[in-house]
Amino acid sequence: MxxxxxxxxxxxxxxxxxxxxxxxxxxxxxxxxxxxxxxxxxxxxxxxxxxxxxxxxxxxxxxxxxxxxxxxxxxxxxxxxxxxxxxxxxxxxxxxxxxxxxxxxxxxxxxxxxxxxxxxxxxxQNEEIMSRALDNLQLGEIVVQYDGMLNLWAAPLSQDTSNVLDLKGAPLLQDTINVKVAGDKNNVYPFDLTVLPVNGTDTVVLTDYNNNRVKSFYTRNKQRHHSKLQLGSRPWGITRLTHYQVAVTLMHRRQIVTVEVNPDLVLLSTITTHKQYWGITSLTPSTLAAGSDSDKCVDILDMRGNFLKSIKPIDSGKEIIHSPEFLCTTRTGNIFVSDSGSKRVLCLTAEGDVVFTYPTTGHTTLRSPCGITSTSTGDILVTDRSEHSVVHLTESGQFVRNILTEDDSVLYPHGVCVDGRGRVYVCTWYPDEIKVFPFSNSV
Known part of the structure; x- marks a missing residue:
């Protein structure tokens, strides 16, 4: 004693x-x-x-x-x-x-x-902008860890929380969500999506490129509901910030918007950036990674859009980032880049080092890589639009198999994500839908 x-x-x-x-x-x-x-x-x-x-x-x-x-x-x-x-x-x-x-x-x-x-x-004096800036000002937060709790201090913000997804099992089409809603003037082009557990309600949030909208879909009292938020430009990438907030890139403007999901959508803020960005992912609660197609790089930004660092890796004397259209964060804080220009998946550290590329230089098996996500076990899922498939890679970038194909009604897939119940969500362009797949032992 x-x-x-x-x-x-x-x-x-x-x-x-x-x-x-x-x-x-x-x-x-x-x-x-x-x-x-x-x-x-x-x-x-x-x-x-x-x-x-x-x-x-x-x-x-x-x-x-x-x-x-x-x-x-x-x-x-x-x-x-x-x-x-x-x-x-x-x-x-x-x-x-x-x-x-x-x-x-x-x-x-x-x-x-x-x-x-x-x-x-x-x-x-623009009082609205000043008030919004002051509301979004963050000096930090006080995090209290109690005995027996998992230490999340300085941990990367994982985009998916699944710990029950069995990718060895057979997929089963459980649900199909029609993403065309009242007021859509054009065909829906669902580009990217994420799933948030808002107050116990699984809410799917997607970017509708062709109608300049962000949409949410959820089920309440056994009835399907939706919400839509009109934006001034075409939205592209989306990433989850918290359990009730997302960030969306506007590819034709130098802007990133933050949206509250409750589960209806409310515009929170508009972040002005010095470049136009496509893919986006949340690295930590205070930093973002965003891909620039014109500058062929991945930039690290703070939550006010301030430029912190630019990543332009070189391989054999050539820049290897061409079109970083989709990004995601791994459980270890690395950045996965789905690059349609080079037809490769890149794994980068936040410092800019290349962990691996798939496939290796000169051996292309991806025709049109699009959406990408990482599970809590480190597995990688990437969609191939031209091959009508979802490819499963290991955490080290090794090919496992095509877990979803045209036989599973996956046609022209784009965005992909995994929820906390072990279900895979895929945006398809023909028809314009979100398809939900649990696997065996994960229903």
């Missing part, structure tokens, strides 16, 4: 030191946030000072010109009075011609006719 007491005393000291360090970190994050706000404030003040000084300078110049004009008009008036009192008609005529020519007016009008004059300076 004395030994335990001594151990507790040591633990108390170490914990106090750790709490002091955490307190310092919180204050440091707060100071950094305040410093950034102060920098933005000073930038605005400097800009205001510059334009205000220029404006006042222009007004002062106008004032001087006006005073000069008044003085010159006064002198001209005195001269006119003197000439009118004279008996010389020629002097009167010459004065008349001078007034008609507007010699004095030209002095005061030169600066007025110049371009680039400031008419008015205003301060435009």
């Amino acid at each position: 004395e030994a335990k007491v001594d151990a507790v005393k040591v633990n108390v000291v170490s914990e106090k030191d750790r709490y002091a360090r955490m307190e310092h970190e919180i204050k440091s994050f707060g100071n950094n946030a305040r410093e950034k706000i102060t920098i933005m404030e000073n930038q605005l003040l400097d800009e205001l000072k510059e334009v205000s000084e220029k404006h006042i300078e222009q007004l002062t110049a106008d004032l001087k010109l006006g005073e000069m004009s008044v003085q010159m008009y006064g002198q001209q008036t005195e001269l006119i009075d003197q000439i009118l009192q004279s008996e010389c008609d020629m002097d009167v005529y010459e004065m008349y011609q001078g007034c008609e020519a507007g010699d004095v007016d030209a002095v005061g009008d030169v600066d007025v006719k110049k371009r680039g004059r400031i008419a008015r300076v205003m301060f435009r």
Whole structure:
């Protein structure tokens, strides 16, 4: 008991030191946030000072010109009075011609006719954007771990939580979800999807590329329901942020939107980025990975869209990322990239190292790789649109088998994901549906 007491005393000291360090970190994050706000404030003040000084300078110049004009008009008036009192008609005529020519007016009008004059300076404050930015500001969170709990501190945000999926079993088509809903003006092109357990209700959320919408589908009281959120551009990739939030890329805009799923959809925020992104995945609760087709890279971003790092791996002197259209995060925090341009699946670390590529260079067996997901056991599922199949790879990138094919009514598959009950969800383009497959021993 004395030994335990001594151990507790040591633990108390170490914990106090750790709490002091955490307190310092919180204050440091707060100071950094305040410093950034102060920098933005000073930038605005400097800009205001510059334009205000220029404006006042222009007004002062106008004032001087006006005073000069008044003085010159006064002198001209005195001269006119003197000439009118004279008996010389020629002097009167010459004065008349001078007034008609507007010699004095030209002095005061030169600066007025110049371009680039400031008419008015205003301060435009967007309270909505500022309020949203403050609401989304995160200094961090206090995580309490109790005895017997699994330590999730600094763990990667897994996209799937299944621990009962038996990929050795035979697939069984359990459900088909028609993704065309009222108000759709165009054919539905379901690109990517994820499944969230919202308050115990499995909710499927997908991106409808052709109708500029994100949609959710769920069953309540044995009745199927849906929700739709209209966006200003075509959505592409989707990733789960929390059990009730997702992030979606808008491929034709430099934007990522965050959406609340409850299970109806509510737009939370619009994140402006410096590039257009396609595939997206959540690495940690505070970072995202997004694929750029134009820049041929995978970028690491924070939750405000700030660029942190760009990944452009090289193999044999050539860049190996071409079209990173679909991404997912592994249980170890690596990034899987489904690259339709190179017809390969890439496994990258967050630092940019290449873990493996499938298939190896020069040996292509994927014709059109699309959606990709990773299970809690590390297995990889990737869809092949042209081959009408879902390919099963091991965690190290070894081919196992095609677990779903055209014989399973999987035609032109795109997005794929796994839920917490061991079911595989696949977006198909013919027809436009979501097909749900449990496997044997996982129903």
